[in-house]
Amino acid sequence: MSTVANTIFSPETAARFDHLVTIYPLKRSALVPMLLYAQDEIGYVSDAVVAEIAERIGLLELDVRNVLSYYSMLRTKPAGKYNVQVCTNISCMLRGGYEILDHCKAKLGIGHKGVTPDGVFSLEEVECIGACCWAPAIQINYDFHDDLTPEKVDVLFQIYRDGQGKDEK
Amino acid sequence: MADVTFTVDGKQLTAPAGTLLLEACKSAGIEVPAFCYYPGISLKAACRMCVVRIEKMPKLQTACTTPVAEGMVVQTETPEIAQARKATLQLLLGNHPLDCPVCDAGGECELQDMTFKYGAATSFYAEPKHHREEQKWSPVVYYDRPRCILCYRCISMCGEGMDVFALGIQNRGSSSVVAPNVPAQMSPDDLAHVDCEQCGMCIDACPVGALTSGTYRYKTRPWEMNHVSTICTHCGDGCKTTLGVRSTSDGSEIVRGDNRDKSGINGDFLCNKGRYAFDFANNETRLTQPLVRQPNGELKPVSWEAALDLVGKKFRELRDTRGGKSIGVIGSNRTTNEESYLLQKFARTVLGTNNIDHHRTADYVAFAQGLAGKAGLTASLNDTLTAPAIMILGGDPTIQAPGTAWNIRTNVRNKRARLYIANSSEIKLRRQAKAFAHIAPFSYGALASFIAGDDSATDSLTHAGADAASFHSFRDAVRAEESLLVLIGSEIRGADLKRLLAFGTTMPNRKFALLSDYVNSRGAADMGLLPDLLPGYTPLAGNTTFAEYNTPSAPGLDMLEIFEAAGKGELSALYVVGANPISRYGVDPSSLANTFVVVQDMFLTETAAIADVVLPAANLYEKSGSVTNSYGDLQLVSKAGDRAGVRTDFEMIVRIADKMGANMQALVPFGKGTRADMGQSRGAQSGEADRHAVWLTANHLEPKLSPFDPFAILDEIQRLVPGYNLMRLQLLSGNDQHLEPAAGNLVQIANRRDLVLPANDSLFTSGTLGRYSAMLSDLQHNESLRPPTGLTQIQTAAD
Numbered sequence: 001m002s003t004v005a006n007t008i009f010s011p012e013t014a015a016r017f018d019h020l021v022t023i024y025p026l027k028r029s030a031l032v033p034m035l036l037y038a039q040d041e042i043g044y045v046s047d048a049v050v051a052e053i054a055e056r057i058g059l060l061e062l063d064v065r066n067v068l069s070y071y072s073m074l075r076t077k078p079a080g081k082y083n084v085q086v087c088t089n090i091s092c093m094l095r096g097g098y099e100i101l102d103h104c105k106a107k108l109g110i111g112h113k114g115v116t117p118d119g120v121f122s123l124e125e126v127e128c129i130g131a132c133c134w135a136p137a138i139q140i141n142y143d144f145h146d147d148l149t150p151e152k153v154d155v156l157f158q159i160y161r162d163g164q165g166k167d168e169k
Numbered sequence: 170m171a172d173v174t175f176t177v178d179g180k181q182l183t184a185p186a187g188t189l190l191l192e193a194c195k196s197a198g199i200e201v202p203a204f205c206y207y208p209g210i211s212l213k214a215a216c217r218m219c220v221v222r223i224e225k226m227p228k229l230q231t232a233c234t235t236p237v238a239e240g241m242v243v244q245t246e247t248p249e250i251a252q253a254r255k256a257t258l259q260l261l262l263g264n265h266p267l268d269c270p271v272c273d274a275g276g277e278c279e280l281q282d283m284t285f286k287y288g289a290a291t292s293f294y295a296e297p298k299h300h301r302e303e304q305k306w307s308p309v310v311y312y313d314r315p316r317c318i319l320c321y322r323c324i325s326m327c328g329e330g331m332d333v334f335a336l337g338i339q340n341r342g343s344s345s346v347v348a349p350n351v352p353a354q355m356s357p358d359d360l361a362h363v364d365c366e367q368c369g370m371c372i373d374a375c376p377v378g379a380l381t382s383g384t385y386r387y388k389t390r391p392w393e394m395n396h397v398s399t400i401c402t403h404c405g406d407g408c409k410t411t412l413g414v415r416s417t418s419d420g421s422e423i424v425r426g427d428n429r430d431k432s433g434i435n436g437d438f439l440c441n442k443g444r445y446a447f448d449f450a451n452n453e454t455r456l457t458q459p460l461v462r463q464p465n466g467e468l469k470p471v472s473w474e475a476a477l478d479l480v481g482k483k484f485r486e487l488r489d490t491r492g493g494k495s496i497g498v499i500g501s502n503r504t505t506n507e508e509s510y511l512l513q514k515f516a517r518t519v520l521g522t523n524n525i526d527h528h529r530t531a532d533y534v535a536f537a538q539g540l541a542g543k544a545g546l547t548a549s550l551n552d553t554l555t556a557p558a559i560m561i562l563g564g565d566p567t568i569q570a571p572g573t574a575w576n577i578r579t580n581v582r583n584k585r586a587r588l589y590i591a592n593s594s595e596i597k598l599r600r601q602a603k604a605f606a607h608i609a610p611f612s613y614g615a616l617a618s619f620i621a622g623d624d625s626a627t628d629s630l631t632h633a634g635a636d637a638a639s640f641h642s643f644r645d646a647v648r649a650e651e652s653l654l655v656l657i658g659s660e661i662r663g664a665d666l667k668r669l670l671a672f673g674t675t676m677p678n679r680k681f682a683l684l685s686d687y688v689n690s691r692g693a694a695d696m697g698l699l700p701d702l703l704p705g706y707t708p709l710a711g712n713t714t715f716a717e718y719n720t721p722s723a724p725g726l727d728m729l730e731i732f733e734a735a736g737k738g739e740l741s742a743l744y745v746v747g748a749n750p751i752s753r754y755g756v757d758p759s760s761l762a763n764t765f766v767v768v769q770d771m772f773l774t775e776t777a778a779i780a781d782v783v784l785p786a787a788n789l790y791e792k793s794g795s796v797t798n799s800y801g802d803l804q805l806v807s808k809a810g811d812r813a814g815v816r817t818d819f820e821m822i823v824r825i826a827d828k829m830g831a832n833m834q835a836l837v838p839f840g841k842g843t844r845a846d847m848g849q850s851r852g853a854q855s856g857e858a859d860r861h862a863v864w865l866t867a868n869h870l871e872p873k874l875s876p877f878d879p880f881a882i883l884d885e886i887q888r889l890v891p892g893y894n895l896m897r898l899q900l901l902s903g904n905d906q907h908l909e910p911a912a913g914n915l916v917q918i919a920n921r922r923d924l925v926l927p928a929n930d931s932l933f934t935s936g937t938l939g940r941y942s943a944m945l946s947d948l949q950h951n952e953s954l955r956p957p958t959g960l961t962q963i964q965t966a967a968d
Contacts, residue, residue: 047355062337062350069339069348 004055008048013041017056027057031067035074044078072126080115080122082160084108085139088125091132096149100136101125103150107157120161140165175241184237191219191232194245201245202254202283204261204376205320206233209437209583210329213321217257218283221245229253251287258289264299264343265377266315274378276391280318281377299343306349306363308947309383309445310372314346317379323347323371330437332578332600335365347379357954364955366932367948368571369444373428373437384445384944385425389415396429397809398903400796401443402503402789403935405530405685406550406572407798409433409903410443412790412809419457420811423447423790434550434802434905436579440571441948442935447790449941450810455771456785457814468773468783473816480782481828483765484520487741488829493521493721497731497740500527500698501747501818502687503938505794505806507879508818509689509696510704510886511837512746515822518718519831520744523700523709523725524734528753531685531799532662532923533694537706537910539670540681548654548680549907550800554580556654556680560589560647562620562669563613564658564684565596568932570799573656573684574598589647591616592658606643607635613658617665620644621672652678659685663923682800686928687936688789692797695890695910700725701921705891705911714889727924728754736760745769746818747786749937751776753926767825769818774937785815788938792817794879795900802905803895820877827876839881 007014016037020030031053038049045068054061068074086104088097105111108121115122131137134146138153143166145156159165173186177199184193192208194201204216212234220229224242229250232243244250261280269275283289301314319338324347328334339348349363356362372380394413401410409432413425426447428439435443449455459476460468487496498516500509509527516525540546553559553576566574574597580586581601590599591606593613599605608616608630615629619640627637647653655673657666666683673679685691697704701724703715710722726734728750734740736757742765750756752775761779768780777783789796790810797803816824826836833839886893891911899906928936933948940946 060334060350062334062348065348065352066337066339070341072341 004052008052009038009041013037021056028059028063031057031059031064032071035064035068035071039074044075046076078115078119081120082140082165083122083124085124085126085129087127087129087131087135087137087139089128089132091128091135092137095135097136099150100138100148100153103153104138107154121157173237173239173241175237175239175243177243178245182237186237186239188237189233190221190223190235190237190241190243193237194232194243199245201232202279202286203233204279204318205322207322207325207374209579210322210325213325216261216318216320218254220250220253220257222247222250254283255287255289258284258287259292259294261318262289262292263294263296264315265318266298266300268316271387272316272378273381273386274316274375278378279376301346304349304361305383306361307365307367307383308951309367309369309441309944310363311381311383311386312347312349313379313381316377317347318377319345319347320376322374322376323380326370326374327365329582330575330578331366331368331370332597333365335363336371351955362955366567366571367441367951368439369441370438373439373444382425382427382445383947384448385413388424389413394424395421395809397807398430398433399790399807399809400688400804401426401439402688402938403442403446404440404570404572404930405687405690405799406435406570407688407796407802407804407905408435408439408443408572409804410439410447412447414809419813421809423450423810432903434798434804435572436554436576438572438575440575441932442571442939442945445944445948446935446939446942447810448944449771449938450788450790450812452772452941452943454773454941455812455815456773456777456783457812458785460773460780460783462781468780476782476784477821477824477828480767480784480825481830483781484742484744484767484825485829487765488520491741494524494725495734495739495741496520496522496524497726497734497743498522498525499728499731499743499745499748499750500525500693502528502530502685502690502693502936503789504689504693504747504818505789505792505796505879506689506692506696506803506886507794507882508746508792508822509693509698510890511819511822511882513697513704514718514836515826515831516744517703517720519826519829519836521721523721523723524731525698525725526700526728526731526924527693527698528728528748528750528928529694529923529925530687530690530928531659531683532666532925533683533685533691533910534699534702534706534921535663535666535923536657536670536681536683537694539667540674540910541706543674544909546674546679546681547801547907547909548656548682549802549905550576550682550798551802551905551907552654552680552682552800553577553656555584556580556586557584557652558587558589558647558650559654559656560591561598561656562591562616562658563593563660564656565592565594565598566656566684567597569658569686569930570684571932577601587650589643591620591643604643604646606630606640608632608640609635613660614665617661617669620647621668648676653680655679655681657681657683659683659925659927662925663921685799686930688798689796691799691801692795695797695801695892695908696886697890700727700730704886704889705893707891714891727922729922729924732756732760735764738763740764742767745776745780746822749774749776751779752937769821771815771938772941784821786821787812787815787817791815792819792879794819795883797908798905801908801910803893803900803908804905805900805903807903817877819879819882823876833876837876837878837881838885839876839878 003018021027050064054064086101110123112125129139131146136148137146172183174183182197191201201219203219205213214231214234219232221232222244223230303313324336327336335350349361351362351364353361372382396411398411401408410426411429412423414421426444458470461471463469500512588602589604590602593608593610609632612629615626619626745768758779766780767782768777769784769786770777793808794806892909933945
């Protein structure tokens with residue numbers, strides 16, 4: 001059984017992982033979903049996460065790192081409380097995605113993959129987030145904000161800074 | 170499988186169905202280039218170099234993954250294919266630094282060859298190259314990312330081949346890297362490292378210069394070395410290692426060890442010791458002058474003539490005054506068969522004593538006696554690669570005989586061999602095993618009885634981890650095998666071994682091998698470095714074979730008795746050739762205070778330090794001759810390195826005998842053939858002489874020209890030693906040949922002490938010699954830096 005004694009995850013997540021490894025023909029198919037859920041809970045894929053997932057699936061830590069490093073949505077360093085993902089793919093780019101990105105950089109004082117000193121925001125330039133109809137769009141944690149202008153971004157950041165923003169996981 | 174017929178480049182070819190097109194082309198002499206393809210490991214089709222045009226198939230197909238089919242029509246070299254390969258090379262060279270002038274692989278690089286062939290020197294890709302700093306993964310493995318073409322060979326080699334899985338690919342696209350299993354953030358020095366067996370197979374498999382070896386990198390270029398294929402001096406597998414040598418002011422220095430032509434008994438494999446641990450030869454503390462103890466107790470360098478004079482005079486005097494029985498002789502596990510044979514002949518016929526022994530690392534006497542009179546029952550190392558079923562009782566091949574372990578893994582992986590292991594430890598090979606019997610500690614005697622059919626022995630085998638039923642199912646499965654290769658560790662010896670063999674030989678299609686620890690441990694026993702047996706396990710009394718020896722028929726003193734005699738003041742002289750018994754057997758040096766001790770060694774070992782005369786010896790890489798591996802496979806040793814001041818053990822024994830006034834013609838039968846010095850006994854070109862000897866032998870012109878010619882003794886070995894009816898051309902061509910021990914069916918001493926002392930070497934030690942290898946020391950230090958992380962631990966196949 002793949003239940004782990006001293007799990008670093010919450011009881012719900014641990015139970016979910018216990019189930020997850022049983023539902024695929026190959027145990028290692030559970031690897032990517034497990035990494036994503038773990039990241040949602042811990043905030044990033046830490047060495048401890050890698051170790052526990054390797055143990056749960058019966059892989060080497062090296063195998064987990066090989067997969068982990070392939071996906072840009074998985075991160076190995078903590079993000080800010082609100083992770084701002086700015087799309088710069090074609091629709092957003094045509095509608096000012098780079099201006100939004102530059103504005104975010106200036107406003108937050110950080111670059112791509114950066115985290116503000118207070119840890120509230122982090123910034124990422126990402127590929128298409130599937131909101132082309134309302135470009136330019138950004139995603140903050142799992143919440144979409146579209147049809148943006150730099151002014152709207154300012155308002156948005158203030159809402160989050162005031163603790164009024166949605167914090168979906 | 171049935172053969173299929175197909176056409177490649179207009180030539181009609183035939184190959185068994187299922188053969189990969191690339192292999193079929195190779196067999197027919199048609200070269201299809203490939204980077205990611207490596208025989209015996211899983212297919213990748215990652216590099217796209219082997220693309221060929223197959224009629225009726227769309228696009229170009231990869232020859233490395235396409236099995237041949239009936240009627241297939243293939244083109245391997247057309248302008249279209251050349252263009253495709255050129256485009257692939259341009260992509261591979263996109264970030265490749267093209268630092269061939271300084272790269273280790275320059276001159277023997279597959280990428281370089283292909284670039285020359287397809288002319289991709291100019292490229293469409295003008296972007297700045299993506300540079301990364303080189304990484305030191307371990308003292309012996311370095312990684313240069315920019316040179317890497319991501320062919321995956323190293324990853325498969327490490328995972329499938331070595332069952333270590335220390336390497337993986339990380340990141341994506343052009344930022345992909347080969348990553349080791351200890352990431353930088355988990356390492357004490359914040360640098361990425363490998364936690365592995367340090368075998369260097371990744372370096373060997375690397376088609377470019379991305380993985381380089383700590384011993385060789387940036388030292389020289391491939392074309393500046395002479396390459397001499399010889400036999401590794403370390404474990405009992407006797408792998409062929411090709412030593413790259415370069416002239417220096419005081420001889421010829423070994424700068425590289427690798428598995429260059431893969432022509433040896435070891436096939437693709439070479440472990441860390443064969444690859445890196447040749448550097449003892451260059452150790453600064455190496456002796457290059459004979460030392461003689463002065464009246465004030467100091468060892469002082471003297472000339473060879475003075476030292477040999479003294480040894481000859483003293484040996485003769487002590488023999489004549491106190492008798493041969495007062496002299497002890499200790500031989501080596503690392504000298505050639507010729508030297509071991511000569512040493513025992515010298516002891517028996519010149520010193521007149523049977524007090525001769527060596528550090529026994531497995532009980533070959535019981536093995537030979539157990540198989541006496543039965544031919545065809547001993548296994549060759551080659552059999553481990555092909556046997557349909559293998560049982561390993563005791564031992565840990567992964568550590569003690571890495572070549573054997575490699576062959577077994579390959580056999581299990583590619584030919585679905587069934588592996589059965591019984592051991593008191595959970596050895597790593599159990600991951601490949603179909604059944605693993607975990608026996609209680611120290612119960613190998615019971616194991617031998619149990620395998621032989623004694624059910625009452627299960628009580629001794631069982632422990633908290635394993636019950637009796639598991640042993641019965643293990644034995645049933647083994648007995649059900651129609652043919653079986655039985656590898657026996659050195660734990661099983663004496664009566665236990667004979668009991669096991671007595672049963673085993675009653676079963677059909679069983680072959681046996683006894684694993685020992687050093688390159689010529691088997692040869693030492695075969696050549697009669699034993700107090701109670703002559704070469705070929707011939708009993709002392711009542712034999713006619715060695716009648717010309719006229720040797721004392723009473724058994725001499727064994728290793729322990731020699732030192733007991735010394736303690737009692739009964740040992741007048743002790744002659745130690747390439748051994749360190751003081752350290753190995755914990756002998757009290759003061760017991761030898763009144764014994765004249767002569768030691769032939771490379772270093773001032775614990776034994777040499779108390780000697781009256783120390784003679785600086787050449788090592789196995791600096792001499793010619795033959796060695797016999799654990800399995801009884803005889804192979805040629807060729808001279809690679811050279812060091813001014815040292816002499817081979819062979820020469821020293823002959824010279825001492827000469828100084829004692831012995832009849833040299835009787836000791837070394839030389840001077841009977843063509844009278845001309847072909848130089849095979851000395852000089853940096855002795856390897857040339859060996860090749861010359863092939864021609865001479867083919868023309869029935871074997872010269873035994875000088876008393877220092879080991880082949881003169883090989884003649885005698887071939888003539889006298891039972892079982893050593895070797896094929897000379899096979900030997901001189903550098904091939905292995907399997908020999909069988911041939912103990913006479915004469916008297917067998919029942920309660921003989923086996924005196925087996927396993928060497929217990931780890932992957933990074935090799936007896937006394939290993940202590941003088943800087944690279945082995947570095948690797949031990951490297952291991953000690955990191956507590957076992959368990960990163961390489963995975964579940965066994967049985968789990």
